[in-house]
Amino acid sequence: MLGQDGAACCAPMLREPLGEEAAAELSRMFKALSDPVRLRLLSLIASHEGGEACVCDLTGPFDVSQPTISHHLKVLREAGLVGSERRGTWVYYWVLPEALAKLSALLQIPAVPAKAPA
């Protein structure tokens, strides 16, 4: 399972302090997730039949214009969270599982959880 491979490859950031470079790269990925429309787009793409979605599948559920959707998809792509390819009329999008697995692993709580005060 890809999520578990991701967990094996990357130490949780809570086990040791993150370096400056790693923090800069990761913050760009989290920034792409910091918008509700982008989060829903990512979720729609990943949960779509076959794991990929045409841009034509992605505008219906939203109250925003198609150019706005295209902008959000571009942000997700530039952050390395989705891949895309034009086939004929439409552009298709799919999630890049390694990127999500990396973020997921980084946020995992190590075996000894943070202490809450008494």
Next chain:
Amino acid sequence: MLGQDGAACCAPMLREPLGEEAAAELSRMFKALSDPVRLRLLSLIASHEGGEACVCDLTGPFDVSQPTISHHLKVLREAGLVGSERRGTWVYYWVLPEALAKLSALLQIPAVPAKAPA
């Protein structure tokens, strides 16, 4: 282990489309992680001895002013990612493990990963 409890409680957002309300709440938490100084602060707090850190432990590693650090800590606290308490002269911070476990679980790749095109 808290991370696993978190994973059990929350379905990965990639299994089914995220609703509007959930996306709004989650995007606020990701926004708090979208700054490299805040990511490093969170990591410093969580990896500090005993799982909590005094604000006096947190200014040294950064090239930014103490008021800026305090602002970033406030953003992390308001996003529900850290707790804090004043004890005497200093404010102490600790990570809220349930919040991180929730984000980590949401980004987990379901058993059938997204398909990459041929």
